[in-house]
Amino acid sequence: MNETILYKYLSGTATEKEKEEILDWIKDSQENQIAFFEMKAVWNSKHIYNNEKHDVIHSLDQLNRRIDQIAGWKRMYTRRFIKKLGIVATAAIVLLAISFSFLFTHKKANIQAPIYVYKNDANDNSIKTIFLADGTTVWLGSNTTLTCPTTFDGDTREIQLEGEAFFEVSKDPEHPFIVKTENNLIKVLGTSFSVHSRPVDNICETILMSGSVLLSEKNGKEIATLQPGQQALYSKETKSVEINEVDANTLTSWRFGLISLSEVSISEILQCLENTYNIHIKMDTHLLKDRKYNFSFKYSKEPKEALNQLSYITGMSAEIIP
Structure with missing residues (x-):
C-alpha cells in the first residue's frame, strides 16, 4: 500500500477511489488490518496529546513493545510511517483500545478487530x-x-x-x-x-x-x-x-519451567516425577514415608538429574526402572 494514500486518508483528503483502495487493502489480510489500525492510532494520538499528556507518556512504552513484536518488514514500515507523521518520541503513542470499525462517506464498512x-x-x-x-x-x-x-x-x-x-x-x-x-x-x-x-x-x-x-x-x-x-x-x-x-x-512457578512441590510426601514427589518424565522409579521409601519435603526441579533437566537431586535431599538412592 502506498504510504501517501494512507496519509491522505488519515488526514481526510483521500479521494473516493483512494478510499476504495484502502478498504480493499485492509480486507486483503489480517496483517494489513493490524498495520492500518496501528497507524490510525498513532495519527489519532496527535490530537489528544495536549490534553492527555500523562496518558501519552504512559502509552509510549506500550507502543514500542507492540512495534517490536511486529515482523521485521512491518516494524520498519510502521516506524517509517510514524516518522513521516512528524510525531516526536514522547507523542508517538498508540491508543491500544481504539475502535475497529469506521465509516467511509460513501458506504459503511464495519471492520471487527481481528x-x-x-x-x-x-x-x-x-x-x-x-x-x-x-x-x-x-x-x-x-x-x-x-x-x-x-x-x-x-x-x-x-x-x-x-x-x-x-x-x-x-x-x-x-x-x-x-x-x-x-x-x-x-x-x-x-x-x-x-x-x-x-x-x-x-x-x-x-x-x-x-x-x-x-x-x-x-x-x-x-x-x-x-x-x-x-x-x-x-x-x-x-x-x-x-x-x-x-x-x-x-x-505458579511452572511458568519459569519449574515444578515446585511444598510440604509433600516422598510418594507424592515420586508420582510427580514419574508423570512428568513418563518413567517408573525404584526407591526404598519405607524410612521416609512420614516425612515432608519441599522439592523443585526444572522440566528441562534429564530424569537422572532430578533423581540425583532427590537422592541428595533424602539420603536414599533412586533409579529408573527399565
Missing part, C-alpha cells in the same frame, strides 16, 4: 510466552489455547482460555481485564494470577499472586473476591467454590 488464537499444543511441559496488545504478558502452559482480539476495543478487555495460563495484566482501571473459561469469569483491573481450566473434572483453579480478582459464574453471578495468596477451586457441577491459603509463588 481475532487471534494462541496455542501451546506441546504436551512436554514447555511454556509459551505471549504479549497482548494492551501490554499484558501471558505464560501458556501445555495443551492450552488462548483466544483474543489483536487489539482490545470497547469497555472491557476480554479473552477466552482453555487450559492453564499465568497473567501479568497491564493496569487500566477504565477497561477491566476478563478471562472467560468454560466454567466461569475472572475479572481484574491490574494484577498477576494464574488460571487453570480443567474440563475433565469441571474444575477451574484461580491463584492470585498480587492485586485482586473477582470470580463470577458465566451468567454474571458473583462467586468470590480473591486476595493475594489465595486459591479458588470452582466446581461447575456443584456451583461451589473452595478458597484456600496457598504459597502462590510455588504453585
Whole structure:
C-alpha cells in the first residue's frame, strides 16, 4: 500500500477511489488490518496529546513493545510511517483500545478487530510466552489455547482460555481485564494470577499472586473476591467454590519451567516425577514415608538429574526402572 494514500486518508483528503483502495487493502489480510489500525492510532494520538499528556507518556512504552513484536518488514514500515507523521518520541503513542470499525462517506464498512488464537499444543511441559496488545504478558502452559482480539476495543478487555495460563495484566482501571473459561469469569483491573481450566473434572483453579480478582459464574453471578495468596477451586457441577491459603509463588512457578512441590510426601514427589518424565522409579521409601519435603526441579533437566537431586535431599538412592 502506498504510504501517501494512507496519509491522505488519515488526514481526510483521500479521494473516493483512494478510499476504495484502502478498504480493499485492509480486507486483503489480517496483517494489513493490524498495520492500518496501528497507524490510525498513532495519527489519532496527535490530537489528544495536549490534553492527555500523562496518558501519552504512559502509552509510549506500550507502543514500542507492540512495534517490536511486529515482523521485521512491518516494524520498519510502521516506524517509517510514524516518522513521516512528524510525531516526536514522547507523542508517538498508540491508543491500544481504539475502535475497529469506521465509516467511509460513501458506504459503511464495519471492520471487527481481528481475532487471534494462541496455542501451546506441546504436551512436554514447555511454556509459551505471549504479549497482548494492551501490554499484558501471558505464560501458556501445555495443551492450552488462548483466544483474543489483536487489539482490545470497547469497555472491557476480554479473552477466552482453555487450559492453564499465568497473567501479568497491564493496569487500566477504565477497561477491566476478563478471562472467560468454560466454567466461569475472572475479572481484574491490574494484577498477576494464574488460571487453570480443567474440563475433565469441571474444575477451574484461580491463584492470585498480587492485586485482586473477582470470580463470577458465566451468567454474571458473583462467586468470590480473591486476595493475594489465595486459591479458588470452582466446581461447575456443584456451583461451589473452595478458597484456600496457598504459597502462590510455588504453585505458579511452572511458568519459569519449574515444578515446585511444598510440604509433600516422598510418594507424592515420586508420582510427580514419574508423570512428568513418563518413567517408573525404584526407591526404598519405607524410612521416609512420614516425612515432608519441599522439592523443585526444572522440566528441562534429564530424569537422572532430578533423581540425583532427590537422592541428595533424602539420603536414599533412586533409579529408573527399565
